[in-house]
Structures are given as structure tokens and as C-alpha cells.
Amino acid sequence: MKKTAVITGITGQDGSYLAELLLEQGYRVVGVTRRTSTQVNERINHLEGRIELVSADLLDQSSLTTVLRDAQPSEVYNLAAQSFVPASWSQPVLTGEFTALGVTRVLEAIRAVDPAIRFYQASSSEMFGKVAEVPQRETTPFYPRSPYGVAKVYGHWITVNYRESFGMFAVSGILFNHESERRGLEFVTRKISDGVARIKLGLAKELRLGNLDAQRDWGFAGDYVRAMWLMLQQAQPQDYVVATGRTHAVRDFVRLAFETVDLPWEPYVAVDPKFVRPAEVDLLIGDPSKARSKLGWQPETSFEQLVERMVRADLERLSRVVSV
Numbered sequence: 001m002k003k004t005a006v007i008t009g010i011t012g013q014d015g016s017y018l019a020e021l022l023l024e025q026g027y028r029v030v031g032v033t034r035r036t037s038t039q040v041n042e043r044i045n046h047l048e049g050r051i052e053l054v055s056a057d058l059l060d061q062s063s064l065t066t067v068l069r070d071a072q073p074s075e076v077y078n079l080a081a082q083s084f085v086p087a088s089w090s091q092p093v094l095t096g097e098f099t100a101l102g103v104t105r106v107l108e109a110i111r112a113v114d115p116a117i118r119f120y121q122a123s124s125s126e127m128f129g130k131v132a133e134v135p136q137r138e139t140t141p142f143y144p145r146s147p148y149g150v151a152k153v154y155g156h157w158i159t160v161n162y163r164e165s166f167g168m169f170a171v172s173g174i175l176f177n178h179e180s181e182r183r184g185l186e187f188v189t190r191k192i193s194d195g196v197a198r199i200k201l202g203l204a205k206e207l208r209l210g211n212l213d214a215q216r217d218w219g220f221a222g223d224y225v226r227a228m229w230l231m232l233q234q235a236q237p238q239d240y241v242v243a244t245g246r247t248h249a250v251r252d253f254v255r256l257a258f259e260t261v262d263l264p265w266e267p268y269v270a271v272d273p274k275f276v277r278p279a280e281v282d283l284l285i286g287d288p289s290k291a292r293s294k295l296g297w298q299p300e301t302s303f304e305q306l307v308e309r310m311v312r313a314d315l316e317r318l319s320r321v322v323s324v
């Protein structure tokens with residue numbers, strides 16, 4: 001019989017890649033969307049007819065319980081969150097409701113409907129914040145630096161707690177930054193790839209950014225959703241760091257992105273204090289050895305390939321707009 005998986009956050013970057021992977025694995029995929037006055041499902045439009053969409057919200061307990069009761073999944077992937085770090089300073093309470101308490105609501109829905117359902121929580125390297133050790137691994141203490149990071153620490157520990165309190169198969173993937181051509185335009189990598197493509201096509205003259213010195217361990221989202229799935233196929237529920245083990249400064253991403261279109265970066269990039277954060281996470285670099293040895297997972301896309309694929313995708317997309 002086909003396995004059923006429920007994905008919250010299916011309209012997001014990771015939701016779309018995970019849905020593709022689970023369909024390939026033969027799953028029935030049920031995606032949770034929240035009600036909006038206009039439908040913006042651009043990341044999953046190509047999956048129409050192959051996935052089922054149901055309406056629920058992380059703020060609404062009964063809607064989550066109803067979704068699970070109706071869908072009867074064996075696996076739930078909680079990818080939904082307010083995921084943009086700067087927005088967590090302007091909307092800290094909302095971020096706490098979605099990104100922290102929302103996790104408890106999903107866990108409570110599982111407990112009410114069928115505690116045997118396996119649960120994946122989208123934890124984050126933002127939890128390491130002001131890092132206590134380099135590289136960061138599963139045992140590194142958390143020191144979050146934003147309301148988003150604080151909310152993710154809550155989501156992480158409530159997942160551990162439900163595993164220990166109720167014996168649930170509930171796990172967290174501590175994923176480092178992962179990107180793609182489906183990344184939201186406000187995140188730095190996509191802002192850069194989109195900005196570079198606009199400059200190359202004569203649609204923009206400059207790219208305004210914040211802290212160019214911040215270092216991130218960037219991977220490709222398509223590789224990372226495989227690790228999520230693998231975590232739920234194990235005999236024992238455990239948490240895993242998912243990362244490439246390499247780190248680069250924002251400046252490196254910028255330089256490579258401009259190199260892809262044969263332009264120097266310096267004349268086009270301006271630092272704008274508006275994009276500098278009240279508290280920064282300076283250096284993230286993960287140690288993925290546990291995921292490699294226990295899950296057999298490793299990233300397939302290099303940093304250089306990631307930058308190139310994102311810039312080329314934006315060039316292609318914007319060229320179509322220009323030629324219309």
C-alpha cells in the first residue's frame with residue numbers, strides 16, 4: 001500500500017522539493033496550505049494533479065487535527081514557519097506563534113490522531129547563533145541571536161520532549177542554509193542571483209546588501225530534502241546536522257555570481273545599513289559526519305555549482321520577461 005505523507009509549508013522552497021522526492025518514492029502527498037485571498041502556488045504548480053492540497057494553519061489547532069484525521073499519514077514533515085530572520089525582529093510574537101508554538105500544535109495533532117505517525121521538525125543552524133564551537137555538530141550548545149532563532153530552539157526542544165515524554169518518533173533535522181532557484185527573493189543568495197541577472201540584462205544598476213562578511217555553510221535545497229526523508233526511515237528517532245562542511249562569506253557568493261556573467265562585482269554592490277541586523281550570526285559551518293555515517297547522506301551540489309545554477313536560472317527567467 002502507498003505510504004501517505006503530510007507536508008506543512010508545501011508552498012515554500014523545501015516543501016516543493018520534498019513533495020517531488022516523496023512522489024518519486026511512491027508516496028501519496030498531502031500538502032497543507034493556509035487560506036489566502038489569492039492563490040500563489042508557483043513552486044508547486046507543476047505538481048498539480050499529483051499532490052492533494054488541504055487547508056490548515058499553524059495557528060489553528062483544530063484545523064491541524066482535522067487534516068491528520070482525514071489524511072491518515074504515516075509521516076508528517078513540519079516545514080511551515082515564519083522563516084525570514086529580519087522579519088522576526090519586526091514580528092516577534094507572530095514568529096513565536098508560527099515557528100515555536102506551531103510545532104507543539106502539530107505534535108498535539110499527532111498525539112490526538114495517531115501517536116505512531118513519524119514526525120520531522122525543520123530545525124535550523126540559526127539555533128547555534130553566536131557559535132560555541134567550530135564546526136557546529138549535534139552536541140553544540142545553542143545561542144540563538146534572533147527571535148527566529150529563539151523560536152526554532154523552542155521547536156527543537158519540544159520535539160525532543162515529545163519523543164522522550166510520549167515515545168513518539170519525532171526528530172529534528174538541524175539544517176544549515178540551503179538555497180535554490182526557488183528560494184524567496186528576500187534571502188541573500190536569491191537577492192544576489194536576481195540582482196546580478198538584472199544588472200546583466202540592464203534592468204538594474206546596483207545591488208544593495210548588508211553585512212558582506214557573514215559566513216554561511218550553503219548547500220542545495222534539492223540535496224537537503226533527501227536527508228529529511230532518510231531521517232524518518234531509520235530504526236531509531238535521532239536528530240542530525242545537515243550541512244556541507246564548507247563555509248563562505250556573503251562577499252564570496254557575490255563575487256562568484258558576478259563572475260558567472262563576466263562582470264566585476266565592486267562597481268555594482270553598495271552596502272546599505274538598512275540590511276544590517278540588530279544582532280548577527282557571524283559564522284556557520286556544520287559538521288555533517290553523523291548524517292554521512294548513519295544516513296549515508298552527502299551533498300551532491302558544490303557551492304560553485306549552486307551559485308552558477310541560481311544565476312543562470314534568474315537570467316533565463318528575466319530574459320523571458322524582457323523579451324515579452
Ligand code: NAP
Pocket residue numbers: 008009010011012013014015032033034056057058059078079080081082083084098122123124125174175176177178179184
Ligand atoms: P519558506 O520558503 O519560507 O516556506 C515556509 C512555508 O511555511 C510556506 O509554505 C508558508 O506558506 C508556510 N507557512 C508560514 N506560516 C504558516 C502558517 N501559519 N500556517 C501554515 N503554513 C505556514 O521556507 P523554506 O526555506 O522552505 O524552509 C522550510 C523550513 O525549514 C522552515 O521551517 C525554515 O524555518 C526551516 N529552515 C530553512 C532553512 C533554509 O536554509 N532554507 C534552513 C534551516 C531551517 P505561504 O506560502 O502561505 O507563505
Ligand code: GDD
Pocket residue numbers: 083084085123124125126175176177178186187188189191208209210211212214215216250275276277280281284
Ligand atoms: N537577507 C539578506 N539580505 N541577508 C543579507 C543581506 C541582504 O541584503 N546582506 C547581507 N546579508 C547577510 C545576513 O546578514 C546573513 O548574515 C546572511 O546574509 C544570510 O542571510 P539570509 O539569506 O537572510 O539567511 P539567514 O542565514 O539569516 O537564514 C536562513 O538560513 C537559516 C539557517 O541557518 C533562513 O533560511 C532561515 O529560515 C534558516 O533557518
